[in-house]
Amino acid sequence: MAHLLGAESLHLEYPTKVVFDSITLGIEEGDRIGIVGRNGDGKSSLLAMLAGRKEPDAGRVTMRAGTTVGVLDQADTLDDALTIAQSVVGDMPEYEWAGDARVRDVISGLLSDLDWNAPVAGLSGGQRRRVALAALLVKEWDIIALDEPTNHLDVEAITWLAGHLKKRWATNSGAFLVVTHDRWFLDEVCTETWEVHDRIVEPFEGGYAAYILQRVERDRMAAATEAKRQNLARKELAWLRRGAPARTSKPKFRIDAANELIEDVPEIRDKVSLQSLAVSRLGKDVVDLLDAGVRYGDRDILTDVEWRIAPGERTGILGVNGAGKSTLLSLIAGTIEPTSGRVKRGKTVQVRTLTQRIDELTPHWNDPVRTVISSLRTEYTFGTGSKAQALTPGQLLERLGFSSAQLSTPVKDLSGGQQRRLQLLLVLLDQPNVLILDEPTNDMDTDMLAAIEDLLDSWPGTLLVVSHDRYFLERVTDQQYAVMDGRLRHLPGGVDEYLRLRAAEQNAPTRSTGAAEATTPRLSGADLRAAQKEVSALERRIQKLTAQVEKAKHALVDHDQSDYEGLAEKMKQIGALEAEVEESELRWLELSEQLD
Known part of the structure; x- marks a missing residue:
């Protein structure tokens, strides 16, 4: 593979900190590199030096003659005076950009729902990000830095x-570097991972899953000071290997060695104990949405939503902006009332929401972190039974990445990620039994996301999560729903x-114009009638099984909570029923696609 860019003995420091100390790196044709590390360790600075946006204090960056580098900044750099079209294609004539397949693909993939001639000034943050991406991707680059x-x-x-x-470049051509905390994205696109830590850049083969595998081995051999980080990484590795084994198919080293590291790691969540504790805290009734709808003026936002939220349920919610x-x-939290149908809440339900805003911190804006936590409860219990662990707010802060020195820092001077973690701590210490997380991963690095996931694994209550971070959503929830066309869909x-x-x-709208049909085979004749009959039977079966699951869960509240063996057996029965429901739903989905 041909060499594109080289960095030799790079040194970067600020008045109070050395960021990099004599690092040497190279980028070759075909490299697909993800850059990870804790916030503040220099990921963006590294990207800026390699892209020629920042000069190192020592060392140099060299490029092959004629190499072009395109950069997507973290900050918003769009010109509000321009339209979307001007921002993306500039003054290029329409016949020119419309005749370029790559440009059409970018516009279709990122901007199809936007008015091409609308001013940039009126766009939302997500829309502006898509315009900035499109403006970068429509051009030819040898290296892209994101x-x-x-x-x-x-x-x-x-x-x-x-x-x-x-698919942007052919194999072994072009290259990109990406700084991101989105672990699904890292795993999907990267073949190499660079970890920025302790003034160095350490390369690992493969995407995020492969990086975790190798880091566990590195940490296992490290000093005792790395023990906490090692245990957390091993737990995440256990989930990666058990929950999504295909993700670890890329690395070329032996998987057997990695499996030995996790053979004694238990399942990430003790579902039986957590379910039992959730029932004892909540009772059988949590929040029921019964044909609930919300209408603003002439517009229906939600229609006929039927959802009976169970104690201990962990659900992810998807949907476009x-x-x-x-x-x-808001219906679940009780901050708005339905305009049709009703919402029924259990008497013991206490709902708290981690919003995208930082409202919980506003009263403490000028207070040091130490003052904020001194007014909270003296301890908080995580886990259940013999694994229960009582932690003080200070210990929780340490678990969430705060150093003792940061306890004297005013809340307003904390970084965005630190403020977000403190906000989560305040919500958890209020001890709700229904927790709603609205985009909780903003401003978090991968290590801190893993720490929060670890914390949530032992949280005994009903958890509802809205997030665009696919990895986080799949990691902390057991099922997903979508809001589509105003309705809730499992x-x-x-x-x-x-x-x-x-x-x-x-x-769907383009099918009548000759667009390619879906690849799912269509049925006809006797096969069609048989499939229709099976679909009807499955619908009745799913309805019957779902009722049995609800009845069994409600019966848990009347069971002796000290009878752990009995509870375990009942939870095992519920698990078997739920597995049968899932299997039936998957078969129903498969047949429904053939009947469309």
Whole structure:
């Protein structure tokens, strides 16, 4: 592979900190590099030096003659005086850009829902991010440097970007570097991972899953000071290997060695104990949405939503911006009332929401962190039974990455990620039994996301999550729903099913004009009648099984909570029923696609 760019003995420091100390790196044709590390360790500075945006204090960056580098900044650099069209294609004549397949693909993938001639000034943060991406991607580059490209993007836009980067260049040509905390994205597009830490850049083969595998081995051999980080990484590795084994197929080193590291790691969540504790804290009634709808003026936001939220349920909610996700959460939290149907709440329900704003911190804006936590409860219990652990607020702060020196820092002077972590701590210490997380991953690095996931694993309550971070959503929830066309839809196939449904929804109007039909085979004759009959039987079966699951869960509240063996047996029965429901739903989905 041909050499594109080289960095030799780079040194960078600020008055109070050495960021990099004599690092040497190279970028070759075909490199697909993800850059990870803790906030503040220098990821963006490294990207800026390699792209020629920042001069190192020592060392040099060299490029092959004629090499072009395109950069997506983390900051918004769009000119508000321009339209979307001017921002993306400049003064290029329409016949020229419209005749370029790559330009058409970028515009279709990122901007199809926007008015091409609309001014940039009126766009939302997510829309501006898509315009900035499109403006970069329509041009030819040998190297693309992306600084947090998935910020403000929804699941569909992130999925499109991943697909575009994978097919943009031929094998062993072009290169990109990406700084991102989106672990699904890293795993999907990167073949090499650079970890920035302790003034160095350490390369690992493969995407995020492969990086975690190798880091566990590195940490296992490290000094005792790395023990906490090692245990957290091993737990995440256990989930990666058990929950999504295909993700670890890329690395070329032996998987057997990695499996030995996790053979004694238990399942990430003790579902039986957490379910039992959730029932004892909540009772059988949590929040029931009964044919609930919300209408603003002449517009229906939500229609006929039927959802009986169970104690201990962990659900992820998907949907495009403006679909009604926030309205749904507000119905559950009780901050708005339905305009049709009703919402029924259990008497013991205490709902708290981690919003995208930082409202919980406003009263403490000028206070040091130490003062804020001194007014909180003296301890908080995580886990259940023999694994229960009582932690003080100070210990929780340490677990969330705060150093003792930062306890004297005023809240207003904390970084965005630190403020977000403190906000989560304040919500958790209020001890709700229904927790709603609205885009909780903003401003978090990968290590801190893993720490928060670890914390949530032992949280005994009902958890509802809205997030565009696919990895986080799949990691902390057990099922997913989507808000589509104002209705709530269960997704037995998870995020992949949601993306298929959205693609079908967008392609539906073009079918009559000769667009390619879906590849799912259509049935006819006797096969069609048999499939229709099976679908009807499955619908009755799913309804019957779902009723049995609800009845069994409600019966838990009347069971002796000290009878752990009995509870375990009942939870095992519920798990078997739920597995049968899922299997039936998947079969129903498969047949329904053939009947469309």
